[in-house]
Amino acid sequence: MEQSNSFVVGGKSFMAVAINCAAKAGEWIASRLGNHAKLEQKLSAQDLVTEVDKGTERLIRKLVHTHFPHHSFLGEEGVEPGPEASAQALADVEQEEYLWIVDPIDGTTNFVHGFPYFSVSIALAHKGEVILGVIYDPMKDELFIAEKGKGAYVHGKVMKVSEESMLQDSLIATGFPADQQYALPLNMKGLNHLVPKVRNVRVAGSAALHLAYVAAGRLSGFWEIGLNSWDLAAGVLMVKESGGEVTDTMGQPYHLGVRNVVASNGSIHQQFLQELASAEACK
Incomplete structure (x- = not known):
């Protein structure tokens, strides 16, 4: 996987940090599968959060700010439930120079039930435009990455959309x-x-x-x-x-x-x- 041309600030690759965050978060999530202690409802009985979601977001936030202390951070678990709160939270930070946008566990209901289809999602936006994305499936150990203008990869191989025309x-x-x-x-x-x-x-x-x-x-x-x-x-x-x-x-x-x-x-x-x-x- 070629990363030498990744977006870099002060010698630190944004992509390398994102991948490291996803890997550490995924390892923590996998270790807690079937072993979460507390389950809360947010918007509805179908909108769940556990202490693992919250702990994973804290982990990612800490890792990001260790490398990029002045970057802004928008994580799902730091926002009150409901569309109005989500829209306001985004509006407050959308035009920051660098904004990390994180869902610590996308698929919490699956995680809670032990259904092995959930992921860590990490994106970085520059002045409102997404410049990199990392999605990590810890159950399959599949890492999907993309950089603006540089393609997308899984297992280090170039990804390409399907060819169906109908x-x-x-x-x-x-x-x-x-x-x-x-x-x-x-x-x-x-x-x-x-x-x-x-x-x-x-x-x-x-x-x-x-x-x-x-x-x-x-x-x-x-x-x-x-x-x-x-x-x-x-x-x-x-x-x-x-x-x-x-x-x-x-x-x-x-x-x-x-x-x-x-x-x-x-x-x-x-x-x-x-x-x-x-x-x-x-x-």
Whole structure:
């Protein structure tokens, strides 16, 4: 994996620090699987947090600030639940020169149940634009990385999106949002409409890993309503650097404030958007 041209400040590679954070966090998370002591609900019974989430975020924050003490940090567990609090937290720091955006465990419900599909997601934004992303699956020991303008990799090999050109031949993924008042009903409208129009749908419980899988060509596309910057930032960069396309559900370009997302190999993107629109499942 070539990293000699990575973004560097004062001799320290941003990517090297991100990878180290993900590896240390993943090791800690894996050691706690099936052994967490405390479970709390946030927005709903489907929106969970454990002391492992909180401890992992503290670990990553400490490691980042050891190397880059003046960088800003936005982590899921430091933000109150709910879309309004998430939007405000992002607005407060979005234009900082360097902002680390972290989901310590993307897929906490899976982690709680011992279902081995969750990840650490770490992104770095420079003045509002994501410049690197790392997603680490500690159960498979799979590390996905991307740098703006330099491609995306898994196991040190270049990632490339899939080649399906028709929605009917595509394997796509989504999620079941924790917000049962707005996001879940809208996502279900899209799901009910799309299931007969695609090869199949997967709902595995980690938006970050779903995006990484789109980048790796394992999924043709992914959409979900009501996500946050820490769910998306790293994976969106991976999809783009692998040749794919990412927009909001209305077809507008992705930015850190996007909550309703569509990611694909690019070839099926317009069909994907059109079907969501026809289902009135965009917003």
